[in-house]
Amino acid sequence: MATAELKFQSDGRRASQRRGPATLRLLEAERSEAIFPVLLGEIVALGHPRAMVLDVDFDSGEITPSAALKWPRHLIGKFATQIWSTDNPIAGVLNSGHPAAFPKTSLHNRPLYIHPIFYSNKALCWEAERMRSENCLAVQNARREKRIRLEEQTCSTCEMRAYASVIVVELGKNTTEAVLAELAHIIELANRCLSRLFKVEHYYNRMRDMEITIAQMGTVMQSMADPVILTDTQHRVIMQNRAAERFFKVPDEMTEGLIRAVELNNMLFSAALSSMLVLGNDAHRDLTLVDAIEGEEMLFEAVSGPTFGPDGMQIGTVTVMRDVTDLRRADQELWLNYDKLREAEEVVRQDRDRLNLIIENVGDPIVVCDSAARIVLLDPLAQELFGSSSDSPSDAILVKNQSDFTNYISSFTFSFAERETAPLRIYNPAIKQSIEYDARSGKIFDERGQVSYTVTVLRDLTALRKVEQLKVERRMLEIEKFAATGRLAATIAHEVNNPMEAIKNAIYLLAGSVPESATPVYNILKSETERVARIVRQMLGLYRNTEQVKPVSVNTIVEDTLLILTRQLQRANVELLTRLRPLPDAVIAADQIRQVLSNLIINAKDAMPNGGRLHIRTRHLHGKDELHGWVQIIIADTGTGISAEMTRAIFEPFVTTKGEKGTGLGLWIVKGIIQNHAGKLLIRSRMGKGTVFRIDLPVVKS
Amino acid sequence: MNDNPKSRIMVVDDEASVLITYRLILEQQGYIVGAFSKSSDAIRALEEEKYDLVLCDYSLEEQHTGFEVITAARKRDAAIPAALLTGYATRDTADEAGGQKIVIMFKPIEIEEFLETTAKMLRREDESNEKSGQKSSGSQSSV
Numbered sequence: 001m002a003t004a005e006l007k008f009q010s011d012g013r014r015a016s017q018r019r020g021p022a023t024l025r026l027l028e029a030e031r032s033e034a035i036f037p038v039l040l041g042e043i044v045a046l047g048h049p050r051a052m053v054l055d056v057d058f059d060s061g062e063i064t065p066s067a068a069l070k071w072p073r074h075l076i077g078k079f080a081t082q083i084w085s086t087d088n089p090i091a092g093v094l095n096s097g098h099p100a101a102f103p104k105t106s107l108h109n110r111p112l113y114i115h116p117i118f119y120s121n122k123a124l125c126w127e128a129e130r131m132r133s134e135n136c137l138a139v140q141n142a143r144r145e146k147r148i149r150l151e152e153q154t155c156s157t158c159e160m161r162a163y164a165s166v167i168v169v170e171l172g173k174n175t176t177e178a179v180l181a182e183l184a185h186i187i188e189l190a191n192r193c194l195s196r197l198f199k200v201e202h203y204y205n206r207m208r209d210m211e212i213t214i215a216q217m218g219t220v221m222q223s224m225a226d227p228v229i230l231t232d233t234q235h236r237v238i239m240q241n242r243a244a245e246r247f248f249k250v251p252d253e254m255t256e257g258l259i260r261a262v263e264l265n266n267m268l269f270s271a272a273l274s275s276m277l278v279l280g281n282d283a284h285r286d287l288t289l290v291d292a293i294e295g296e297e298m299l300f301e302a303v304s305g306p307t308f309g310p311d312g313m314q315i316g317t318v319t320v321m322r323d324v325t326d327l328r329r330a331d332q333e334l335w336l337n338y339d340k341l342r343e344a345e346e347v348v349r350q351d352r353d354r355l356n357l358i359i360e361n362v363g364d365p366i367v368v369c370d371s372a373a374r375i376v377l378l379d380p381l382a383q384e385l386f387g388s389s390s391d392s393p394s395d396a397i398l399v400k401n402q403s404d405f406t407n408y409i410s411s412f413t414f415s416f417a418e419r420e421t422a423p424l425r426i427y428n429p430a431i432k433q434s435i436e437y438d439a440r441s442g443k444i445f446d447e448r449g450q451v452s453y454t455v456t457v458l459r460d461l462t463a464l465r466k467v468e469q470l471k472v473e474r475r476m477l478e479i480e481k482f483a484a485t486g487r488l489a490a491t492i493a494h495e496v497n498n499p500m501e502a503i504k505n506a507i508y509l510l511a512g513s514v515p516e517s518a519t520p521v522y523n524i525l526k527s528e529t530e531r532v533a534r535i536v537r538q539m540l541g542l543y544r545n546t547e548q549v550k551p552v553s554v555n556t557i558v559e560d561t562l563l564i565l566t567r568q569l570q571r572a573n574v575e576l577l578t579r580l581r582p583l584p585d586a587v588i589a590a591d592q593i594r595q596v597l598s599n600l601i602i603n604a605k606d607a608m609p610n611g612g613r614l615h616i617r618t619r620h621l622h623g624k625d626e627l628h629g630w631v632q633i634i635i636a637d638t639g640t641g642i643s644a645e646m647t648r649a650i651f652e653p654f655v656t657t658k659g660e661k662g663t664g665l666g667l668w669i670v671k672g673i674i675q676n677h678a679g680k681l682l683i684r685s686r687m688g689k690g691t692v693f694r695i696d697l698p699v700v701k702s
Numbered sequence: 703m704n705d706n707p708k709s710r711i712m713v714v715d716d717e718a719s720v721l722i723t724y725r726l727i728l729e730q731q732g733y734i735v736g737a738f739s740k741s742s743d744a745i746r747a748l749e750e751e752k753y754d755l756v757l758c759d760y761s762l763e764e765q766h767t768g769f770e771v772i773t774a775a776r777k778r779d780a781a782i783p784a785a786l787l788t789g790y791a792t793r794d795t796a797d798e799a800g801g802q803k804i805v806i807m808f809k810p811i812e813i814e815e816f817l818e819t820t821a822k823m824l825r826r827e828d829e830s831n832e833k834s835g836q837k838s839s840g841s842q843s844s845v
Contacts, residue, residue: 502722
């Protein structure tokens with residue numbers, strides 16, 4: 001209520017204003033705050049010495065004087081009290097709800113009439129009427145159906161905060177009941193006027209509040225970046241914010257394109273709205289609109305909800321549209337990336353499958369362990385040895401194998417080596433045999449260079465060793481076979497030798513007594529016999545000795561051979577240059593190597609018909625490991641050389657560069673002998689420059 | 703070549719045709735040749751006649767060897783030059799021959815080389831007669 005100020009007026013001025021009955025003067029008051037001054041004036045005009053109004057503050061419980069007439073200022077303050085001060089007559093009257101007259105009290109040394117007033121009307125207020133509710137505080141207070149309670153002075157229907165005041169009047173001497181009744185009447189009259197004004201002012205205040213709320217809501221709506229549209233039941237736009245105007249309002253600049261865009265947008269929106277209404281509450285759907293200004297297509301997600309009137313009838317629809325262009329673009333990109341990821345995953349999966357296939361077909365057990373040396377992956381062959389990785393094996397053998405393997409792999413994992421090959425003895429349950437595997441391990445590092453996994457391939461070397469054994473045996477067999485061939489050849493040669501010796505000698509003896517006409521025939525006889533002699537000699541050379549293969553110094557063999565051939569070389573004007581370096585002993589058939597050397601030396605001599613130099617060198621070549629190596633013999637001449645075509649065929653039997661003089665068996669035998677010694681025989685030749693033979697014989701450090 | 707035409711050479715070979723041709727070739731050179739196909743005949747002949755040179759096949763009739771004949775010849779004349787004619791020789795045979803200063807000639811033998819070696823051996827015998835020191839040449843293996 002609008003009467004917060006104290007109004008203290010002089011009685012003189014108040015008296016001059018009084019004209020006509022009090023009712024009319026009260027009706028003249030247009031505002032609630034004008035009521036109390038009129039009332040106090042009327043009371044004094046009735047002949048009462050003093051009057052005052054006290055207002056009740058429901059929140060603080062304070063009862064404070066708000067207006068007074070003819071009351072000395074210093075006395076007014078004494079009347080202030082609280083609603084719970086029950087021994088105070090003012091608070092007591094207020095709580096009882098009924099006026100009362102008091103003789104001299106502690107408040108005042110004259111009798112007092114104290115009258116409480118409350119917000120009360122005879123008719124229901126508009127709100128209660130509209131709500132069809134009987135619970136109107138004003139009516140309840142007026143009817144006094146129950147005791148008025150100060151704490152209930154808020155209307156349960158319209159939430160109006162009511163007022164309460166107390167009128168205090170000092171009574172003159174000998175005040176009659178009739179005077180008190182008149183006093184009560186005029187106070188009640190003033191209260192009726194006050195209540196009516198108060199009601200009007202209340203609604204006015206509510207309207208003001210609503211206007212403010214509407215303005216605030218409007219600001220909120222306008223400031224929203226998303227288009228918000230309020231439509232009626234016919235889909236006509238009632239209200240829209242600026243963000244929505246961008247799409248739906250015909251712009252000031254009337255270009256045809258813009259108008260068309262807006263029309264299209266409105267059509268699309270209308271259609272979307274209709275479909276959403278069919279879907280029901282909180283429907284939402286995607287909507288593509290054209291930005292009338294930028295001309296861009298934008299994707300929105302529209303959410304619609306119905307708005308209802310006070311009577312519960314739908315009066316329209318609120319639609320909020322969320323710009324999801326970027327969102328959808330991101331979404332699309334996300335899907336695209338997802339697809340890419342899926343594809344990459346597929347490739348990885350295929351690779352993995354392929355790898356698995358390879359692993360499964362390696363034929364060797366493969367074990368993958370993590371950084372803590374725990375087995376994480378086993379191929380089927382490894383599972384035979386260690387059990388499957390998922391369950392801990394119950395078989396004692398598998399447990400032992402696993403612990404043996406773990407011991408090995410943990411020492412490797414924590415070593416500095418990146419890879420390692422070590423023998424590892426593991427019992428293979430499948431063949432019921434303990435096998436020495438060749439464990440080859442490697443490390444897989446993570447980004448920080450820490451070991452993340454180790455991979456171990458267990459190679460069963462039994463088969464390999466068997467093959468090696470077989471190879472040695474076969475070589476021995478080959479040598480044996482060669483020796484046997486030699487023996488056979490020698491036997492045949494020996495048998496042929498003597499008759500041939502006789503033939504040869506006989507031909508020699510006939511030399512002088514052949515008639516002229518028979519000379520060509522005689523020459524054929526002579527040369528062919530010599531050829532047979534050479535072949536026989538060659539074949540006899542294959543086998544001269546039944547010696548054993550044993551460690552021999554190749555240098556000694558070279559020296560022995562040269563000792564025999566030196567004279568021949570000197571006679572052929574061949575300068576011999578030897579450089580024999582210290583050699584380890586080679587396990588060879590000395591006589592066979594001697595034959596190889598004499599063959600090559602004599603070939604060299606024959607290649608130098610006009611003399612030349614013969615280089616013979618030996619040296620020891622160390623192998624990759626400590627154990628194995630080679631003994632190399634080089635025999636190089638400065639002779640005529642051999643053509644490229646010839647070098648290719650030179651080791652074939654019955655191929656010779658010496659024409660009639662050669663048997664074509666020498667180099668074939670040389671090659672056979674070197675091969676039987678698991679050696680290598682190489683030839684390099686240049687026409688007119690000379691020929692180099694290189695022999696590599698394997699040696700093993702004992 | 704034919705420095706000493708009257709040198710007496712003993713040839714032993716169990717193959718008759720070989721023996722005859724050796725004899726004819728050596729006779730052609732002017733040597734006096736005693737040819738025998740059996741070791742026993744040869745050894746007996748050594749007792750009856752003096753030879754300057756013994757050329758002997760290694761393997762003779764039955765299990766006899768040329769060594770037996772040469773040994774017999776050396777009993778009478780320790781310095782007599784001797785050669786084994788053979789198709790092949792084992793290491794042991796070669797070593798044994800080397801040790802006894804016996805020349806080995808591998809069949810088939812080039813006739814020129816055969817005659818040259820024969821002449822040389824006879825010459826050496828002359829030298830050794832004078833100096834009483836002899837040297838054996840290396841075996842002539844031509845492969």
